[in-house]
Amino acid sequence: MTINHRVEAERLLASADTSIAAALEATLPLADQQHAAVLTGIITNRALGHAMLARDEEQAARTSDMRDALRLLRGREYDVRKVVSAHIAKALTSRDADRWKAGRELAQALDTADCNMDDAVDAHLSDDGWDPRSAWKAPASAVRSDDPWAATPDVTAEVPEPVRRVIAGHLAEALLDGRDSNVQKWARGIAYELKNVGADLTDEIKQRITDMTLGGDPTDPPF
Structure with a gap:
């Protein structure tokens, strides 16, 4: 059976209050007063033990809750970094001037917010066969678009x-x-x-x- 240490500590402290009252009762024989005083000390020590156990359990519960919350936040941060870094990588490799600029500015804004994603972006670039150093450089020429995040227009190069x-x-x-x-x-x-x-x-x-x-x-x- 699980013991509720907080409830037990409160019950024992209430008993200690009764015992200490008896120990201070002048109408009682001295032996009874002494017995009540000793009993008060014993009950109080037991109450303190339960109180400490209750405190430890509550701290452990708070720590567990904090650990779960931290794990959840880390998981969400990982998912956000994965999506945003992939988005930036696609913008950098679009070779569209406006879209490239928007991707780079987003990366710079994240740097300012102490949320650097350059390594994650470089990993996406490498996985897609790009040299990260060249992808971060502004494209020499590009087709402009009113929507900087729009897909690059389809054009056909005249290759024999x-x-x-x-x-x-x-x-x-x-x-x-x-x-x-x-x-x-x-x-x-x-x-x-x-x-x-x-x-x-x-x-x-x-x-x-x-x-x-x-x-x-x-x-x-x-x-």
């Missing part, structure tokens, strides 16, 4: 078809290279940068990968 096939072929080979993950990351970075400047080779790369893994028409040219 033979050149597209050659580039797509080399990138496909790099993406299929299972020996070095850095080679794959490099290839993804090149593909993303080409797409951002309007030379989207995604379909050609997918087709080249399909041909290399499943085999293409033997009459097709090597590129």
Whole structure:
């Protein structure tokens, strides 16, 4: 059975009050007064013991509540940092001047608020195949937009078809290279940068990968 130490301490203190009153009662025999005084001391010590246990339990409960609240706050902070840092990384790699500026200004505002996310942003950039140092630099040219967070408009670069096939072929080979993950990351970075400047080779790369893994028409040219 669980003991409520606070209730027990209060009960014992009430008994101690009765005992001390008896110890101070002049009409009682001296022996009874002495007995009441000794009993008061015993009861008071027991009450103090329960009071200390009650205090320890309450402090432990407060500590546990504080620990749970701290764990919850840390979890929420992690989720917010993850979402915001990914948002900034996408803005920096959009190559749109307004969107890039908005992302950088948000990162700077977070720095000022003692909430630096540069490392988390760099991690997203690296995972997406970007060199973080170049992503933080302002784009040399970009298509302007009224909405700085809008997606970059779709444009098509005038790249000759033979050149597209050659580039797509080399990138496909790099993406299929299972020996070095850095080679794959490099290839993804090149593909993303080409797409951002309007030379989207995604379909050609997918087709080249399909041909290399499943085999293409033997009459097709090597590129």
